[in-house]
Amino acid sequence: MFKRTLLACALLTVAQPSSAEGDLDAIRQEIAQMKAQYEARIAALEARLKEAEGRPVGSTANTAASHDHDHGRGFNPDVSLILQGQYAQRKDIPERTITGFLPAGHVHGSERGFSVDHTELVLSADIDPTFRGYANFALIDQSVSVEEAWFQTLGLGEGFSLKAGRFYSGLGYLNERHPHAWDFADAPLMYQALFGERFAHDGMQLKWLAPTETFLEFGVEAGNGNAFPGANGNSSGIGAFSTFAKIGGDLGASHSWRAGLAYLSANPKARTAHWEDANGDAVGTTFTGDSKAWIADFVWKWAPQGNPKTRNLTLQAEYFRREESGRLACDGAGTLCAGDPSDRHRSKQSGWYAQTVYQFMPRWRAGLRYERLDSGTLDFGGLPLDAPDYNPDKTSLMLDWSPSEFSRIRLQFARDRSMQGIDENQVTLQYIMSLGAHGAHKF
Amino acid sequence: MRKYLLLCLAALAWPAQAALKVLACEPEWAALVTELAGERAEVAAATSAWQDPHRIEARPSLIARARRADLVVCTGAGLEIGWLPVLLRESANPRIQPGRPGYFLAADFVALLDKPQRVSRAEGDVHPEGNPHIQTDPRQIARVAEALAQRLARLEPDQAAWYQARHADFTRRWQAAQQRWETRAARLRGVRVVSQHNGFPYLYQWLGLVEVATLEPKPGLEPSVAHLGAVTEALKARPASLIVRAAYQPARPSEWLAERTGLPIAVLPFTVGGSDRASDLFGLFDDTLDRLLAAAR
Numbered sequence: 001m002f003k004r005t006l007l008a009c010a011l012l013t014v015a016q017p018s019s020a021e022g023d024l025d026a027i028r029q030e031i032a033q034m035k036a037q038y039e040a041r042i043a044a045l046e047a048r049l050k051e052a053e054g055r056p057v058g059s060t061a062n063t064a065a066s067h068d069h070d071h072g073r074g075f076n077p078d079v080s081l082i083l084q085g086q087y088a089q090r091k092d093i094p095e096r097t098i099t100g101f102l103p104a105g106h107v108h109g110s111e112r113g114f115s116v117d118h119t120e121l122v123l124s125a126d127i128d129p130t131f132r133g134y135a136n137f138a139l140i141d142q143s144v145s146v147e148e149a150w151f152q153t154l155g156l157g158e159g160f161s162l163k164a165g166r167f168y169s170g171l172g173y174l175n176e177r178h179p180h181a182w183d184f185a186d187a188p189l190m191y192q193a194l195f196g197e198r199f200a201h202d203g204m205q206l207k208w209l210a211p212t213e214t215f216l217e218f219g220v221e222a223g224n225g226n227a228f229p230g231a232n233g234n235s236s237g238i239g240a241f242s243t244f245a246k247i248g249g250d251l252g253a254s255h256s257w258r259a260g261l262a263y264l265s266a267n268p269k270a271r272t273a274h275w276e277d278a279n280g281d282a283v284g285t286t287f288t289g290d291s292k293a294w295i296a297d298f299v300w301k302w303a304p305q306g307n308p309k310t311r312n313l314t315l316q317a318e319y320f321r322r323e324e325s326g327r328l329a330c331d332g333a334g335t336l337c338a339g340d341p342s343d344r345h346r347s348k349q350s351g352w353y354a355q356t357v358y359q360f361m362p363r364w365r366a367g368l369r370y371e372r373l374d375s376g377t378l379d380f381g382g383l384p385l386d387a388p389d390y391n392p393d394k395t396s397l398m399l400d401w402s403p404s405e406f407s408r409i410r411l412q413f414a415r416d417r418s419m420q421g422i423d424e425n426q427v428t429l430q431y432i433m434s435l436g437a438h439g440a441h442k443f
Numbered sequence: 444m445r446k447y448l449l450l451c452l453a454a455l456a457w458p459a460q461a462a463l464k465v466l467a468c469e470p471e472w473a474a475l476v477t478e479l480a481g482e483r484a485e486v487a488a489a490t491s492a493w494q495d496p497h498r499i500e501a502r503p504s505l506i507a508r509a510r511r512a513d514l515v516v517c518t519g520a521g522l523e524i525g526w527l528p529v530l531l532r533e534s535a536n537p538r539i540q541p542g543r544p545g546y547f548l549a550a551d552f553v554a555l556l557d558k559p560q561r562v563s564r565a566e567g568d569v570h571p572e573g574n575p576h577i578q579t580d581p582r583q584i585a586r587v588a589e590a591l592a593q594r595l596a597r598l599e600p601d602q603a604a605w606y607q608a609r610h611a612d613f614t615r616r617w618q619a620a621q622q623r624w625e626t627r628a629a630r631l632r633g634v635r636v637v638s639q640h641n642g643f644p645y646l647y648q649w650l651g652l653v654e655v656a657t658l659e660p661k662p663g664l665e666p667s668v669a670h671l672g673a674v675t676e677a678l679k680a681r682p683a684s685l686i687v688r689a690a691y692q693p694a695r696p697s698e699w700l701a702e703r704t705g706l707p708i709a710v711l712p713f714t715v716g717g718s719d720r721a722s723d724l725f726g727l728f729d730d731t732l733d734r735l736l737a738a739a740r
Contacts, residue, residue, distance in 0.1 A: 129542065132532070155537025159510055209510045209535050215503030248503025253491060256502045301500070305493035308500070310693050362665040362693075404664065405498075405525070406564060438521075440529045443500050 077125035077133075078437035082180045085116040086430040091422065095274070098189055099390045099420040100375025101349065102273045102285070102324075104196030104228040117430075118179060120147070122437075130154060136178065147178070148200070159209040169199045170207070170219045171244050171262035172318055173297035181441050183314070183357045184396050185412045185428040189371050190320045190351040194293055196228045199264065201240060215248040215258070229264075229291040229322070231271035240266040248443070257300045258443060264293040268326075276386045277336040283385070284337075287345065289326010295319070301443075310362055317354040323347065328383060336384035343381030350374045351392075363403060369396040373418070392418040408432045463599060466508050466539075468517035468527060469496050470715040471578040472549060472587075474724045476516060478613045479592050479606060483599070489530075492717035493691050496522055497568065497663060501529035509534035512545070514598060516591065519548030520555055520575035544597055550575055552590040553583045556644045567661025578714060580645035581621045581728055588613060620725055628732050634739050635683040637674065637706070639666070639697050642689050642713065646731070655683045658696045666696035675703050685738040689713035709738035 090112045097103050117140075124134040136148040150165030168176045174191060175198045187197045203223025210216035225232040225239015232239035242265070248258030271287045296319045303312040329342035351373035359365040371394050378387040394417060400410035414426040462485040467473035473488035480486075489505050490496050496518070509515065509530050517523050531540060538545040555573025562571045577583040592610035596603040632651035639658045647654055656677055660670040686708045688697045697708050711731050712721035720730040 126541070129540075152532075154540055156535065157537050159535045161535040207535065209506070209533070211511050213507060215507040246503075249507070250502065250504040253493070256500075256504060258503050301502075305691075306491065306499065307494045307691060309495045309498050404564070404568070438524045440501070440525050440527075442529055442533070443502050443506075 075125075077123045080122045080434055080436035080438075082118075082120040082122070082178075083116075083433040083435070084118055084120070084180055084431065085114070086185065086428055087114050088112055088429075089427040091424050093419070093422065096419065097274075098193045098373065098392055098418045100378065100388045100392070101193040101373070102275070102287070102347075104193065120178060120180060124437075126154065127151065159211060161207050161209075163205040163207075164203070166200055166202045167205060169201055169221055169242055169264070170205065170246075171199060171242050171260075171264055172295045172320075173258075173260065173299055173316060174318065175199055176442065180432045180434065183316075183355065183365075183367050184369055184398050185410060185430045186396075186414075188318070188353040188369070189373055189392060189394055189418050190318070190353060193349075193351065193373065194229065194320055194322055199242075200227050201242070202226060203238070203240075213249075215246070217246045219244050225266050225268070228271070229268060229293070229324070230266035231268040233269055235269070239268075240264065253306045254304055255300065255302055256306075256443070257298070259299075260295075260297045262295040262297075264291075264295075266291045275330065277330070277332070278384045278386055279336060280386065281332065281335040283330045283332035283335050285385075286329045286331070286342075287324070287326060289324060289328075289345065291322065291324045293323075294321045299443075308359070310359075312359045314357045315354075316356070317352065319350070319352040321348075321350045323349075328380060330383055330385060341383055343383050344379075345381060345383075346379040347377060349376040349378075363401055365398075365400050365402070367396075367398045367400075369398075370394075388420055390420045392420075394418055406434045463514060463595070464512050465514045465516060466505075466512040468515065468523050469578070471584070471724065471727070472516040472518070472591075474715040474727075475584065475588060475591060476514075476595075478724065479588060479609050480595055481609060483602060483605065484595075492712060492714045492721070495691055497525065499526055501526045501533060505530055506533045509539060510536050512536060512539050514545045514547060514594070515539045516547045516549065518550055518575050518577065520550035520572040520577075521570040522550075522575035544594065547591060547594050549587040549591075550577060552586050553577050556648065557641070567659070568663025569661075574641065574644050576642045576713075577645050579643050579711075579731070580649040581617065581624065582649060583645055584724060585614065585617055585621075588617070616725075620728065624728055624732055627736070631735055631739060634685070635681070637678070637683045637686045637700065639686070639688040639692050643687060643711070646711075650735075652735075655681050658686075658700065668699075671696060671699055675700065678704055678706075685709055685735075687711060687735075690717035707738040709734045711735070 088111065092112070118138040121137045121139060122135070125132070127133045130153065131151045132154055133151045134148060138145045138147050146166060148167050150163050150167040152163040153161050156162060170176060174182070174188065191197055201221050201223030203221060205219060205221040207217060207219040221242045222238045223240045230240045242263065244260060244262035246258060246260040248256070250256045268291055269288050273285050273287070275283055275285045277283050297317070299314065299316045301312065301314050325346045327342055328345035329340055330337035331340045332338065351371065353369060353371035355367060355369035357365055357367035373392040375388060375390055380387060394414060396412055396414040398410055398412040400408050402408040408431070410430045412428040412430065416424045416426055463480060463483055465476050465484045465486045467476060467486060467488045469490055470488045470492055473486045476484050476486045487508055490499055517527060537543065540546060550572065555577070557574040559566060559569045559571065562569065588610065592606050596606040628650045633653060635653045635655045636647070637656045637658065638654055641657050641662050646652070656674045658666040658671060658674060660667060683706065686697045686700055686706050688708060688710050690710055690712050700706065701708050711734055712718040712727055715721055715723060715727050718730050721727040
């Protein structure tokens with residue numbers, strides 16, 4: 001455009017009757033034109049030089065290249081480190097529980113003030129053409145906990161894959177996700193109540209993906225059942241069994257969804273917990289029996305034309321049910337449980353959460369989560385234990401900012417009424433930073 | 444009778460002319476497979492021209508497709524690193540795992556530009572392997588076509604002649620088109636452009652366009668007002684003739700700059716499907732050139 005205008009100007013000048021001023025203008029134009037032409041030629045030469053540098057030597061130079069551009073780090077496993085910390089404003093409550101639900105223990109993130117939560121170290125790699133390995137360690141001050149450590153088959157064929165080791169169960173939607181991939185700073189109350197945040201097997205998982213247009217996946221898992229709600233002690237039997245089915249697909253270019261159903265059965269032996277007797281005194285309980293849980297989950301995602309970069313919306317909900325029956329004993333010197341009485345125990349409890357997260361502009365997301373639990377029926381037989389009739393609920397509101405997919409800073413407000421008689425406003429300011437390998441997340 | 448029935452069922456389940464099921468990560472490779480395989484392949488693209496191939500999710504529908512695929516054709520060079528590994532893993536399909544004949548990365552057959560001197564995330568979404576957007580140069584497409592035709596023949600050895608013939612035909616038509624394009628685009632040589640994302644180095648190298656600035660402060664990071672202001676200032680010293688943006692990218696940053704500088708914007712289809720005319724690979728380059736030539740007038 002510029003060159004053409006120049007040329008037109010130059011022509012006009014030449015066509016005009018000559019005068020001293022006109023001559024001067026013509027010379028100026030000519031110089032400008034020459035300058036533009038030289039610039040263009042230099043640019044063209046630069047481009048040719050660049051091209052020559054980039055051109056492969058011989059046409060077959062690259063056909064022999066390895067297929068491992070994505071795995072170009074030699075034999076080293078992918079390593080990623082996730083830094084996660086927070087500032088939490090909470091009431092001073094010595095032992096947090098969810099009223100009406102036998103506590104599962106191991107709920108982190110309840111420290112007040114500044115804290116470094118988990119630092120996660122993740123290593124993964126294809127072991128050989130047959131297997132892939134993955135390990136996730138959570139580093140917390142003096143301890144390292146093995147969150148996951150498993151291997152998985154790569155090529156069983158016919159849609160089958162087998163995983164063995166310690167792994168997060170495929171039940172529900174959120175269960176397989178590590179805290180850094182959560183949309184809120186804490187796990188939903190029902191996950192905390194049922195699994196102490198999530199359920200992990202030490203065992204095996206077999207999955208089958210159907211060869212259908214619609215995504216359809218089935219899985220069965222069996223493990224030692226040591227993790228809550230199980231408690232297997234030292235047994236060679238299978239202590240926990242779970243199975244799940246998932247279905248999903250797209251609706252047009254902008255919508256996609258997934259729904260799932262899962263069932264978990266565990267046979268805890270002498271599972272201990274803290275409770276209150278009818279007078280409100282702390283007692284210990286020991287449970288041996290059956291624990292069954294059902295989970296239904298649904299997620300729906302929207303992104304204009306399937307491009308989530310600028311705006312996208314997620315709706316997600318899960319419903320949980322748990323039934324336990326067996327023998328419960330309680331103990332506590334100087335309480336109603338003195339003398340360790342035991343009796344038949346039965347409970348039917350349920351709960352759900354629903355959440356939505358909206359990315360309204362690049363880098364910024366806002367989310368709302370509501371959850372409600374039903375302590376349901378708690379039948380302690382003849383034991384002198386407190387059976388509260390209370391429906392815990394919690395509302396959380398979050399706003400997060402992610403300058404890139406590797407960093408996120410989140411502010412969360414929650415009104416937590418999970419403990420009877422305590423109405424708590426919680427503020428959490430959290431960071432999640434990932435270093436190293438690109439952590440690709442599941443849908 | 445029962446044996447006959449079983450045979451019938453088997454014939455129904457596996458038709459003799461079973462098409463090769465191909466999942467292409469991007470539409471340009473879906474189009475290339477169609478050129479090279481014709482009706483022998485049943486091709487689906489995992490992304491559309493309206494999606495950012497860096498950032499999509501391994502959706503259930505894609506996992507279901509990958510499960511049934513005989514071949515995945517992707518760009519590689521880290522472009523799909525955020526979702527392809529999950530897709531391959533969740534597909535439980537041994538045929539398309541890395542290293543198998545059913546796993547084809549186009550970037551393996553092209554010399555990549557813009558290999559970063561410094562591999563650090565502080566530089567934004569850089570690809571250590573080089574810039575992956577190779578589909579904007581027809582010479583690179585030709586290189587990939589050659590390798591892909593060989594791969595298809597390897598997957599279906601009894602159809603090797605078919606693939607060879609299709610490839611020869613494609614090459615003939617492609618070379619003719621390339622000559623036509625290069626003649627038409629001669630006047631673009633040396634034209635200075637501003638790009639929204641560094642998505643076109645191969646196109647610029649081919650046509651001799653000169654990129655003077657990008658609107659993204661670092662690759663993959665959203666343009667900020669501060670950076671756009673700096674680009675506007677820099678353009679005063681080193682002027683450009685037009686702004687280039689891919690169809691899938693948000694319009695705002697380039698429009699902001701156009702408003703302040705009066706520069707025309709060329710919205711390029713970037714891949715097959717990015718405009719009405721870019722319905723196949725030939726249309727992609729016809730339309731790309733028309734839009735560049737119109738904006739550079």
